[in-house]
Amino acid sequence: MSLDAVSEKRYLNQLVKLGDMMGDGLHHEPGGNWISKEYTKICKALGYIPKTKRNPARAKAINEAMAKRVIDVKCGKCCLELKQTRAGSKRAECTNGHKWQLLK
Numbered sequence: 351m352s353l354d355a356v357s358e359k360r361y362l363n364q365l366v367k368l369g370d371m372m373g374d375g376l377h378h379e380p381g382g383n384w385i386s387k388e389y390t391k392i393c394k395a396l397g398y399i400p401k402t403k404r405n406p407a408r409a410k411a412i413n414e415a416m417a418k419r420v421i422d423v424k425c426g427k428c429c430l431e432l433k434q435t436r437a438g439s440k441r442a443e444c445t446n447g448h449k450w451q452l453l454k
């Protein structure tokens with residue numbers, strides 16, 4: 351995604367204003383946390399912070415590896431079967447809520 355020059359300039363101006371406010375510590379004031387939120391949002395929009403993109407191929411590889419791991423590994427506390435906590439996660443959980451990291 352690329353920004354047109356006008357939006358980029360607008361964002362940059364906003365970023366400077368927000369930066370000033372943060373410099374004054376306004377984002378630590380009650381009700382001021384929108385300032386840091388907005389700041390982060392604009393940084394992302396400008397591409398300063400990489401958007402956390404989920405990598406489907408990586409998630410798939412993890413899911414497949416986890417599917418094998420949970421067959422071999424049981425809960426170390428109660429010996430129940432483990433289930434991946436969520437797709438793409440390297441952690442698994444038994445029905446008692448014990449969590450284990452199965453992949454590195």
Ligand SMILES: [Zn+2]
Binds near residue numbers: 425426428430447448
């Ligand atoms: Zn357990």
